[in-house]
Amino acid sequence: MTDTLVPATDTAVESDEQFRARLREFLTTQHPGRPPKDPVEKLAWQKGWLARLFDAGFAGPSWPREFGGMGLDFGKQVIYQEEYARARVPGPLGTGLGIAAPTIIKYGSAEQKERFLRPMLRGDQVWAQGYSEPEAGSDLQALRTTARRDGDEYVVNGQKVWNSSAEIADIIFTLVRTGTQESRQNGISYLLIDAHAPGVTVRPIRDLTGAANFTEIFFSDVRVPVENLVGEESAGWTLVRTSLGHERSAGAMNQAALYRRVLSELIELAQERGLTADPLVRDRFADFEVRVRIMRLTGMRTISDIQARGEPGPASSTSRLFIVTFEQELHEFAVDLLGQYGALGKKDPHAVQRGRWVWGFLRTRASTIGAGTAEIQRNTIAEQVLGLPRDPAMPPR
Ligand SMILES: Cc1cc2nc3c(=O)[nH]c(=O)nc-3n(C[C@H](O)[C@H](O)[C@H](O)COP(=O)(O)OP(=O)(O)OC[C@H]3O[C@@H](n4cnc5c(N)ncnc54)[C@H](O)[C@@H]3O)c2cc1C
Numbered sequence: 165m166t167d168t169l170v171p172a173t174d175t176a177v178e179s180d181e182q183f184r185a186r187l188r189e190f191l192t193t194q195h196p197g198r199p200p201k202d203p204v205e206k207l208a209w210q211k212g213w214l215a216r217l218f219d220a221g222f223a224g225p226s227w228p229r230e231f232g233g234m235g236l237d238f239g240k241q242v243i244y245q246e247e248y249a250r251a252r253v254p255g256p257l258g259t260g261l262g263i264a265a266p267t268i269i270k271y272g273s274a275e276q277k278e279r280f281l282r283p284m285l286r287g288d289q290v291w292a293q294g295y296s297e298p299e300a301g302s303d304l305q306a307l308r309t310t311a312r313r314d315g316d317e318y319v320v321n322g323q324k325v326w327n328s329s330a331e332i333a334d335i336i337f338t339l340v341r342t343g344t345q346e347s348r349q350n351g352i353s354y355l356l357i358d359a360h361a362p363g364v365t366v367r368p369i370r371d372l373t374g375a376a377n378f379t380e381i382f383f384s385d386v387r388v389p390v391e392n393l394v395g396e397e398s399a400g401w402t403l404v405r406t407s408l409g410h411e412r413s414a415g416a417m418n419q420a421a422l423y424r425r426v427l428s429e430l431i432e433l434a435q436e437r438g439l440t441a442d443p444l445v446r447d448r449f450a451d452f453e454v455r456v457r458i459m460r461l462t463g464m465r466t467i468s469d470i471q472a473r474g475e476p477g478p479a480s481s482t483s484r485l486f487i488v489t490f491e492q493e494l495h496e497f498a499v500d501l502l503g504q505y506g507a508l509g510k511k512d513p514h515a516v517q518r519g520r521w522v523w524g525f526l527r528t529r530a531s532t533i534g535a536g537t538a539e540i541q542r543n544t545i546a547e548q549v550l551g552l553p554r555d556p557a558m559p560p561r
Contacts, residue, residue, distance in 0.1 A: 175236060184243045190222055191251035199254070207332055210254045214287025224261075224285045226470065231269065231281040241467050242417060249421035258329045260284050260291025262415065264337040267354070267403050270474070271395045280335070280356070292333035292359070294324040294381055295404070301326075302540050304339070304404070305348040309383060311340035311355055318342075318355060318393070320363075320386040328534070330366050330379040333359040342398045354400035356392040357383070372526040406475065416483045417463035420456070423490065427456050430498055433517065439501055448497055455490050462486060481536070481544040488531035488538065495524040 175183055196213045199206050217223045218232060225244040227233020236244060248255075256262075265284060268276055283289040300307040309322025320340055330336060336357045343351015357364065363386035368376035395403050431449055434440050440449070462483045470476050498521040499506040507522055508515040515522075532538040546552040 175234060175240060180239050180243060183240050184247060187222065187244065187247045188251070190220060191247060191253055194220070195251065195253055207257075210257055211287045213254050214257065218282075218286040226467070227265070227281075227285060228269065231277060232285050238464075238468055238471055242464055245417040245421045245463070246424075249418065249425055255418075257287055258290040258333055259293045260335070260337065263293060264291050264356075267337075267406050268394060270406060271354075271403050273391075275391065276356075276394065284335075289334040290329065290332050291335045291337060292327050292330035292379075294327055294330070294336040294338035294357070296326045297323060298325055302537060305352070305401070307339055307341060307352065308345065309338065309340050311342050311353060311388070313342070313390070313397075314387075316390050318388045318390065320355070320357065320383045320388055322383050324381040324383075326369070326378050326534075327366075327381055328378045330359065330381055331368050331376070333366075335359060336364075336381065337394075339400055339404060347398070349401035351398050352400040352404070353397050354394040354403045355388055356394065357386060357388050361386050361388070363387075372529055373523055416466040416480070416487065417460075419487050419491075420459040420463040423456050423459060423487075423494070427452050427494065430494070430501075430521075434501060437502075445501065452490070452494055452497075455486075459483075459487060459490065481541040482549065484535060485538060485541040485545070488528070491524075491531055492528045495521060495528050499525045 178186070194216060196209060196216075200209055214223065221234065224231070224233030225236045225241045227235065229235040234240075234244075261284065265281060268280055272280070280289070284291055295304060295307075297307050297309060307322075309320065309324065311318040311320045318340070320338075322340070324336075324338065327333075327336070336359050338355050338357055339352050340355050341347075341351055342353040345351075359366065363384040365382040365384070366379050367382075368379050370376045371378065394400075427449075431440070434445060434449070439445055466476055466480065466483055502516050502521060505514055505516045508519055509522060510519040512519065536544075543555055547554055
């Protein structure tokens with residue numbers, strides 16, 4: 165890593181190729197190297213990288229410039245995602261960037277935008293999503309965590325679950341009940357809670373891979389200033405819909421660029437091991453190749469939809485479903501292809517590429533659950549994209 169930063173340039177006057185070259189040079193010369201093993205050091209290493217990116221004007225490709233983003237046009241956003249995936253540099257921390265930020269930009273007060281957006285983008289504050297509860301996942305409107313107004317504060321009590329990255333979070337963006345339990349979507353508010361406040365307990369949950377990347381959160385008489393309410397009290401459901409649409413589409417282009425690289429690496433591995441002589445293997449690769457290209461085009465369409473309408477819209481469910489199905493099937497195929505060695509984990513001396521494919525196989529089991537299950541995505545596509553009748557099992561909207 166060198167100390168010289170590539171000087172900031174006005175991206176609006178640069179050609180696409182000049183922008184690509186400048187970004188590639190930055191990502192290559194400033195690459196932070198391999199991550200430390202110790203989790204505390206790794207977090208500091210990741211935060212250091214995000215701050216460096218922000219300070220050099222290379223953070224938030226789709227964010228407006230007034231909040232520290234790059235405000236890139238369509239073509240340059242595509243280039244940004246391609247170069248970022250190619251460079252293998254650390255990604256964002258937490259889940260705020262693609263989900264809470266668009267909501268705050270659209271519905272937050274001027275004071276909230278000023279206070280929260282830049283520190284989130286720079287990685288100074290990590291955000292985690294606190295929506296799901298033990299009895300409210302797909303049916304999120306059934307949530308029970310309450311926020312009772314007491315003077316200039318809300319007093320929050322309840323439990324959240326499956327919260328990605330909450331163990332490292334500084335702020336939890338939550339949905340809380342400010343109306344009666346029966347009020348369903350009409351009694352939900354969008355509240356930002358300090359993860360270090362008294363009464364907040366975060367417990368890790370171990371997943372199939374052995375890692376603890378998500379948590380359960382308990383709120384016990386947590387006092388939250390009223391100025392942390394986003395939008396109007398009990399009108400949070402409109403905000404949720406914005407934020408879920410963005411969650412599903414946030415990674416579309418980024419995932420497309422990532423899986424372009426991952427698929428090429430798997431093809432290379434199969435060639436090295438003489439596995440592509442089998443026409444059935446080549447046939448599967450051709451299918452994945454077609455899908456990875458569709459993913460890229462869909463990612464481009466999502467970016468252009470957001471630029472045109474400010475919202476990804478319900479079609480974000482199509483893209484999300486396509487990606488999660490792809491990543492599960494790709495890893496399943498990789499493990500099958502590698503035979504008995506494909507099932508060996510990282511620590512086994514005979515593991516292929518340090519067990520990355522079996523790890524991916526285990527990790528992607530959860531992909532069809534997080535950010536809305538595959539069944540819920542299909543319901544959304546059926547009802548809101550194709551205009552089919554509403555699921556009779558669901559309560560009326
Ligand atoms: C990796 C991962 C990360 C996550 N990160 C977060 C996070 O950061 N923050 C957060 O708040 N939550 C997070 N979640 C939680 C996630 O949003 C929920 O798990 C998800 O919404 C499903 O809810 P549930 O687990 O309660 O399952 P349930 O809603 O109980 O569903 C159980 C089964 O019933 C099916 N089902 C339910 N209703 C219907 C219906 N109407 N029609 C057809 N089928 C239906 C579902 O598809 C599923 O198969 C994460 C989950 C995972 C796996």
